[in-house]
Amino acid sequence: MRFRRSVLGNSEQKVYDLVIVGSGCAGLTAALYAARAGLKTVVLEKEVIGGQISLTATVENYPGFKEISGPELMRLFQEQAEAAGAEIQTAEVSAIEDLGDRKLVKTSSGDLEARAVIIATGSSPRQLGVKGEKELIGKGVAFCALCDGPIFTGKDVAVVGGGNSATKEAIYLTKMVNKVYLIHRRDKLRAEKSWQEKAFRNEKIEFIFDTVVEEVVGRDRLEKLVLKNLKTGKLSELRVDGVFIYIGLKPNTDFVNVKKNPNGTILTDECMRTSVPGIFAAGDCRDKCMRQIVTCVGEGATAAIQAYEYVEELRGKKT
Amino acid sequence: MRFRRSVLGNSEQKVYDLVIVGSGCAGLTAALYAARAGLKTVVLEKEVIGGQISLTATVENYPGFKEISGPELMRLFQEQAEAAGAEIQTAEVSAIEDLGDRKLVKTSSGDLEARAVIIATGSSPRQLGVKGEKELIGKGVAFCALCDGPIFTGKDVAVVGGGNSATKEAIYLTKMVNKVYLIHRRDKLRAEKSWQEKAFRNEKIEFIFDTVVEEVVGRDRLEKLVLKNLKTGKLSELRVDGVFIYIGLKPNTDFVNVKKNPNGTILTDECMRTSVPGIFAAGDCRDKCMRQIVTCVGEGATAAIQAYEYVEELRGKKT
Numbered sequence: 001m002r003f004r005r006s007v008l009g010n011s012e013q014k015v016y017d018l019v020i021v022g023s024g025c026a027g028l029t030a031a032l033y034a035a036r037a038g039l040k041t042v043v044l045e046k047e048v049i050g051g052q053i054s055l056t057a058t059v060e061n062y063p064g065f066k067e068i069s070g071p072e073l074m075r076l077f078q079e080q081a082e083a084a085g086a087e088i089q090t091a092e093v094s095a096i097e098d099l100g101d102r103k104l105v106k107t108s109s110g111d112l113e114a115r116a117v118i119i120a121t122g123s124s125p126r127q128l129g130v131k132g133e134k135e136l137i138g139k140g141v142a143f144c145a146l147c148d149g150p151i152f153t154g155k156d157v158a159v160v161g162g163g164n165s166a167t168k169e170a171i172y173l174t175k176m177v178n179k180v181y182l183i184h185r186r187d188k189l190r191a192e193k194s195w196q197e198k199a200f201r202n203e204k205i206e207f208i209f210d211t212v213v214e215e216v217v218g219r220d221r222l223e224k225l226v227l228k229n230l231k232t233g234k235l236s237e238l239r240v241d242g243v244f245i246y247i248g249l250k251p252n253t254d255f256v257n258v259k260k261n262p263n264g265t266i267l268t269d270e271c272m273r274t275s276v277p278g279i280f281a282a283g284d285c286r287d288k289c290m291r292q293i294v295t296c297v298g299e300g301a302t303a304a305i306q307a308y309e310y311v312e313e314l315r316g317k318k319t
Numbered sequence: 320m321r322f323r324r325s326v327l328g329n330s331e332q333k334v335y336d337l338v339i340v341g342s343g344c345a346g347l348t349a350a351l352y353a354a355r356a357g358l359k360t361v362v363l364e365k366e367v368i369g370g371q372i373s374l375t376a377t378v379e380n381y382p383g384f385k386e387i388s389g390p391e392l393m394r395l396f397q398e399q400a401e402a403a404g405a406e407i408q409t410a411e412v413s414a415i416e417d418l419g420d421r422k423l424v425k426t427s428s429g430d431l432e433a434r435a436v437i438i439a440t441g442s443s444p445r446q447l448g449v450k451g452e453k454e455l456i457g458k459g460v461a462f463c464a465l466c467d468g469p470i471f472t473g474k475d476v477a478v479v480g481g482g483n484s485a486t487k488e489a490i491y492l493t494k495m496v497n498k499v500y501l502i503h504r505r506d507k508l509r510a511e512k513s514w515q516e517k518a519f520r521n522e523k524i525e526f527i528f529d530t531v532v533e534e535v536v537g538r539d540r541l542e543k544l545v546l547k548n549l550k551t552g553k554l555s556e557l558r559v560d561g562v563f564i565y566i567g568l569k570p571n572t573d574f575v576n577v578k579k580n581p582n583g584t585i586l587t588d589e590c591m592r593t594s595v596p597g598i599f600a601a602g603d604c605r606d607k608c609m610r611q612i613v614t615c616v617g618e619g620a621t622a623a624i625q626a627y628e629y630v631e632e633l634r635g636k637k638t
Contacts, residue, residue, distance in 0.1 A: 025382070028382065029382050029613060032380060032382060033380065036379075036380060036511050036512070036513045037511055037512055037513075038511075038512030038513070060355075061351060061352065061355060061620070062383065063344070063347065063348050063351060063395070063396045063399060063616055064381065064383055064384060064392060064395045064396065064399075065383060065395075065399075066398070066399050066402060073383060076382070076383045076384075077382045077383065079385070080382060080383075080384075080385050083385060084513070192355050192356050192357075193355070193356055193357030194355045194356075194357070194403070270589060270607070270608050271608040271609075272608075288589070289589050289590040289591075289621050289625075290590075290617075290620065290621045290624055292617070292620055294348060294616040294617045294619070294620045295617035295620065295621060296617075297382055297613040297616065297617065298609075298611070298613045298614035298615075298616065298617030298618070299617070300613070301380070301609065301611055301613045301614065302608050302609045302614060305609055306608075
């Protein structure tokens, strides 16, 4: 994968109409719409362009593409946003200062000034929070089948979770590993029916229901998991070379000073306006009804057009 | 274009989990999600599969496709929904009776029973409402450049309106016609900047601002338009062979008995629930912040998953 991007120049304060924080599907769609509307727009990304979707093996429910890999879809989004005139830069945002008609965006590579800001930072994988987990991240504990799956070719792995992500990634892993244990704390999956059916038909997947991981054990590499059956209370051990954790997401909103829910998701109205004028939010960092590519693109576009109208209004005030 | 669909069988009442009324981008995305979620789903369409987008020459702002024709994009949506298991049928819905846990969907080809219904009927072009217009529809008065443009190859036409549609379709028409007069009642366009710039650069387009059409004149075919300058009050005549009207849309919601705005758009919450349990709405028939493919797909998917949860809950009550 070739992701073109430049690093934000140091010690130089650039001025933009719109700064978009995050380059997932919401951020890149916002960039496409904002650039087409004539806003001088930059997208700031601290890690991988494409966000969560870039870590998704197969996307089957984005209309227009029967089946496409997450990274390939996000490459198309990126190319289209850049062709429309949006910049994409590497920088981690640490804070956004609201100076009224201007916002100061503080980043790891210097500050930027913007008339409007869209927060599209998405969310990050939740960890199990059990003994041994943190120490073994990258040594058998993983959060992305697409990224780390090939390391476990021919081996036995576990997937923890029961939603769409856990189920899809378990299926994906069977293409390379010997066996997948799908460990879920409930007695049935929460994934879409079509993914459940695919998983149940897959002979390489063994389901361990009503069960949680109590401990992750290993010296230099993961050796085994300690499991607990929630119905019987019984502990058992499961020897695996890898464990992929898909138990939900945490919104990346610590750095933003707008109204949020206790769980950290940003509160907006239906037009993506946050509690601070000129700051908008779109995508999985928002409090919302459904978290899907299709909802993120709509929110990104809506936030961009609202930002455009906000900036135009500021311009009107000045002249 | 090849649009596969069967006609709903007469005098036979079929039972579905979900009936989706309308096959535009909201309806087809809802069908994709509902079918994937395991709902027995039918989409009812009275006219052209793909709705308004099927009448759009060029789509440049649906992420994933730098440029694609509306009908081609909708063909991809349709194929994907059908591959997931959704049916698409020809029928015009005249009423939806709410029988509590069941809805009776009355159509031109017999009645259907459904547990849940999604209204995704979009909206239709508004007419000017001036003398001569109605009589000359199809005889020079048109609402779809893609459909009717080729009829005017080498001739002079007018486009009425100043938004995205009017501007885009004026540009599209220059590929075949001799000249396009863009008639707009204001002194500037409302279209996205990038479309405005393309239009201003196009030598075949002449702009007539501050002007409305007062009358459409012609015996068997359109001969000329009577124009009125709103600033001077002066009347003038413009000889054209065709006029394309792009002055907005009217929601297709007359047949639905749920809470609506005075303009006819359906009121929903953010999860696409209408005032009647089990009836959802998505897309341009809704009261909403922005009308774009990207917002329709998000709403269609959200309505489908809400309908799925509603139907699952009904099933739970029964057992």
